[in-house]
Amino acid sequence: MKKHIGFGTELTLLELIIAVGLFAVFAALDLRIFAEAHRLEAQSKKLDHAVIVAESVAECFKAGEAPDLYYDIDWLPTDNVSADYIVTVDIASEDKIESARISVKDKSTELFSLTASVPKEALP
Amino acid sequence: MNSGRCFGAGSALLVLIFSILCLTVSALTALSSASGERVLSEKVGSVISDYYSADCRAVETAVALREGIRNGEVPDKIGEIAINVDENGQYSFSVPINEDLALAVRLAEKDRKLMIVSWLQTRTNEWTPNETLKVWTGETVP
Known part of the structure; x- marks a missing residue:
């Protein structure tokens, strides 16, 4: 017996091929959008942590301490060898004021920086 | 039959x-x-950065004011910042942080030293309450 393959079956196959092709194209575009969203979210998370850390160090400096701090990828304190984020404090001393430039960096770029100052003879 | x-x-x-x-x-x-x-x-990040910039200027102003007091001469203005003296002899000045906020500093002199009375972030623009929603105040029973 001869098996009959009609025009309808061919059309369904063609339709499925077009559907899979279109899905692949749009899925690729959507994946790019998801990747961009993930990148933006990671950046803002880094910036949030950097701001909090810089503010803490600024308050430490105003209280009389100026620690260099090291953080791992999850922003937990670590040693300088395995650090992913580094907080540096550059102190500049003027006549009656001591100021510190606090900078939070990852391995390649500076994430956030601020300058805090304190009088040498403290205002009680 | 078309079961497929x-x-x-x-x-x-x-x-x-x-x-x-x-x-x-x-x-x-x-x-x-x-x-x-x-x-x-x-x-x-921008607000925090602006706050510490204003804080630096406030520290500079306070130090300049302290030096002025030690030299027996209280300046009316340090840089662009006006120094006010109230009836209790306390000095106050305000350093702008951004267009909405300012750092208000109040200092008191004691034995030719300056003591910080307050070092506060305040709002500079006026706050207008929204009074469009009528709320029952309990004065009259509807």
């Missing part, structure tokens, strides 16, 4: 269009949310 084609022609395309639509809406929502978070983080 229980869905009509084009059903695959319809399912595809629906899934692409869902995926795209979800992706755009994620992007918009992440973008909003990024803008908020940058704004917070």
